[in-house]
Amino acid sequence: MERMVAIYRVRSDAASIEARARAIALEQSVELPPEAIFSEAVLRDVAGEVQAIGELGPGLFEVRIGLAAATAGCDAGQLLNMLFGNTSLQDDVTLWDAEFPEAMAANFGGPNYGISGLRKICGAGNRALTCAAVKPQGLPPAELGALAGRLAAGGIDFIKDDHGLADQGYSRFAERVRACAGAVCHASDDTGLLTSYVPNISGDLNLAAAQIGLAMEEGIEAVMAEPMILGLSNFNRLVRDFPGMAFFAHPAMGGAARIAPPLLLGKLFRMFGADATIFPNYGGRFSYSPETCKAIADEARRPWQPLKRTMPCPAGGMPLERVPGILDFYGPETMLLIGGSLLAAGDRLTAEAVALQARVVRHFEGAGNA
Amino acid sequence: MERMVAIYRVRSDAASIEARARAIALEQSVELPPEAIFSEAVLRDVAGEVQAIGELGPGLFEVRIGLAAATAGCDAGQLLNMLFGNTSLQDDVTLWDAEFPEAMAANFGGPNYGISGLRKICGAGNRALTCAAVKPQGLPPAELGALAGRLAAGGIDFIKDDHGLADQGYSRFAERVRACAGAVCHASDDTGLLTSYVPNISGDLNLAAAQIGLAMEEGIEAVMAEPMILGLSNFNRLVRDFPGMAFFAHPAMGGAARIAPPLLLGKLFRMFGADATIFPNYGGRFSYSPETCKAIADEARRPWQPLKRTMPCPAGGMPLERVPGILDFYGPETMLLIGGSLLAAGDRLTAEAVALQARVVRHFEGAGNA
Structure with a gap:
């Protein structure tokens, strides 16, 4: 499935950031640990994937996570839900940016004027x-x-x-x-x-x-x-x-x-x-x-x-x-x-x-x- | 007009908290300084009023502000707008609690079951x-x-x-x-x-x-x-x-x-x-x-x-x-x-x-x- 990218800024120590990034990727997609998922297709196509982790400074990281665009579909509220719904409850994370497939932006349609x-x-x-x-x-x-x-x-x-x-x-x-x-x-x-x-x-x-x-x-x-x-x-x-x-x-x-x-x-x-x-x-x-x-x-x-x-x-x-x-x-x-x-x-x-x-x-x- | 009460926690120094509280009261009601309001009724009934300021600890205050209940009416989104709409943009303030006239709660109606x-x-x-x-x-x-x-x-x-x-x-x-x-x-x-x-x-x-x-x-x-x-x-x-x-x-x-x-x-x-x-x-x-x-x-x-x-x-x-x-x-x-x-x-x-x-x-x- 096509991916959109959610970019988070995460406060974490260096030793924990990889596990924290994986946890966010799961939270914003399947909301289950991999061992509780018994579908290869879901693990491959729907579970969020950590694409990159960059250190911005002491204790601050930028994390890029690929999320299946189809989980948001054409619904603006559901898109926000998939980008940040549950993670909004965890105050070590800011939703910093996001990148969308062009077809997705076209579907939402943008401004009239x-x-x-x-x-x-x-x-x-x-x-x-x-x-x-x-x-x-x-x-x-x-x-x-x-x-x-x-x-x-x-x-x-x-x-x-x-x-x-x-x-x-x-x-x-x-x-x-x-x-x-x-x-x-x-x-x-x-x-x-x-x-x-x-x-x-x-x-x-x-x-x-x-x-x-x-x-x-x-x-x-x-x-x-x-x-x-x-x-x-x-x-x-x-x-x-x-x-x-x-x-x-x-x-x-x-x-x-x-x-x-x-x-x-x-x-x-x-x-x-x-x-x-x-x-x-x-x-x-x-x-x-x-x-x-x-x-x-x-x-x-x-x-x-x-x-x-x-x-x-x-x-x-x-x-x-x-x-x-x-x-x-x-x-x-x-x-x-x-x-x-x-x-x-x-x-x-x-x-x-x-x-x-x-x-x-x-x-x-x-x-x-x- | 009947008032509801919005209770904020505000980070501020002691010298500034009174002015800051007044500013929040105006921001969440008339959104104008008093000198730009030429209606006695609006100043008296609609402008937010600081009811109390309490110091919770160094640099942290609780501020009670009375807001005209009629500005929210029976619309849940508008109620949130009046409690925190613009002030949500100012990160020194948390909306901590609110108190409502009983008729207001009855109007919204609460749970079905x-x-x-x-x-x-x-x-x-x-x-x-x-x-x-x-x-x-x-x-x-x-x-x-x-x-x-x-x-x-x-x-x-x-x-x-x-x-x-x-x-x-x-x-x-x-x-x-x-x-x-x-x-x-x-x-x-x-x-x-x-x-x-x-x-x-x-x-x-x-x-x-x-x-x-x-x-x-x-x-x-x-x-x-x-x-x-x-x-x-x-x-x-x-x-x-x-x-x-x-x-x-x-x-x-x-x-x-x-x-x-x-x-x-x-x-x-x-x-x-x-x-x-x-x-x-x-x-x-x-x-x-x-x-x-x-x-x-x-x-x-x-x-x-x-x-x-x-x-x-x-x-x-x-x-x-x-x-x-x-x-x-x-x-x-x-x-x-x-x-x-x-x-x-x-x-x-x-x-x-x-x-x-x-x-x-x-x-x-x-x-x-x-």
Whole structure:
């Protein structure tokens, strides 16, 4: 059977690492010791195989394990289960990376729009995109709509819900989406720019699908979801069931998983269908390093036939004065998500949004477009 | 608004902990600094509030934060999002515990069967239950069915799929369930005991629901699921949509989440509907301590009106000779999951299953029943 490769980083002493690697290989495949397996075919084709062990430093090893791709099949949740399900319970191991047969990536299908598709939605050329957030939760739909309208009046490309906005009793999804989509549409008519509203979807698969249906009735082309909360299988299902919709992936519950962020937020979210992947930017209120951020962006954007490329979307506590440096770091194929720094402007919200948008557009002038 | 309480353990120096606690309270609610919130009602009712900070030891603090219960509503995934969504990205924080208004727990509904319901399914009195596993993955349905039949011939109470058994192309769910359910039914007719087969369900919500439908056609009363892979909202949805089905919760992907296992595998899985909760037993190939295992069992079994009680199901690398000690540790309200230790018996599989079952039944003789 064809193999995928799971790459783990394992804390171990040198004397134990070979046995530890074999134990992981069995745990993530047959979950039995070889002496309890009475099928030659299973031992040969399905039991995980240790392909390489490399010492990275004192007490730290990288272990490559080949796993039968057919054990994951075409189910995103089952793929995660096979890569890390039980081993996630053993805290000496981090899932560092994974390599997949090309047919597997093609089966999951990747993004519907990709980087160039997102640019078309907002009519942007070869520049970074902008994204702002509507919050705080607790506001009634009309006030969230008013905020969305004021951000749209500033010409921001995408205006997304805060990831805490669900379908709460005090502020229902349907009312919020009507209010925000209406306000953004109205403001866009004034500016002549193609600002899009991106509602957050939540709940179980069928509730989330119904929310996408409501969004489509409002002419919405992009939604945000939290794949680690929705469940990866459900996220991938929605992406495939709604090929006309772009999906922003939010990392909630994704950082605690002891899975390297470039693999989870870059490679896996892309494979399962994220058009944009939001992640905590370096230097903000979260703790990712510049190297991790760069690696996430690389995984999202690198050529990986036949998948479209995913827009990296650094976020989190990003003051406006840091924008030029961040744009230099990521280049034009990125989308800046600025939330609280804009909303703190109060009465000057639209003016600050205009200033942000102008700063981003001008940063790439001469680079082909605005 | 009514508050739930999230309890975090935070690594911090004493000088910073107050500011850090306030930052977590904002992150898990409004996700904005107070100066960017222009609604008195949101500041008063929705912004998280630090209720208490206690020093546990040098550099380690326990922080209690009140969060508006309405921000989670009746959606299990959204509840996890509000408790830990963004803060999961910050590795100085563990979600340690949570307290919920009783109406919230009642809304999620808890287990369909609970401990006494599971005992009725297998006709057991006041004793611990037994559970064995069908594996390895890679075997064709007929061979998995034969294994299930040989375990059932030994009188084991529940025979569950390995959590790696999904709907793989080489061994489809429908065929496996027919083979295993048929073999277990046949063996039970011989023994006169009420052995149940517990298939593993997987995929997105609708695929999982369809698998439950197939299982019901075979007369099956219990299924296993991985709530952290399926997504908590989808798990809770299935429990409520299939009130005649018992649900075994498997902890795959649940250990890496930096959420204390008693909260996740005990309290939360119970609230969302687990009739049995499987967790890595102390002293096995996983790394939970006896204290953690005891705490999981306590959360699963303690009185919590109006929820039924959840059967703790310790598992993982448990040799037969440890059984009496484990039974003394957990008492009669537990279900022992013995996988590889039985399957390694080869030709003596049924004989070993008989011995295990007898050991468990006799351990509690005189305690009211067998």
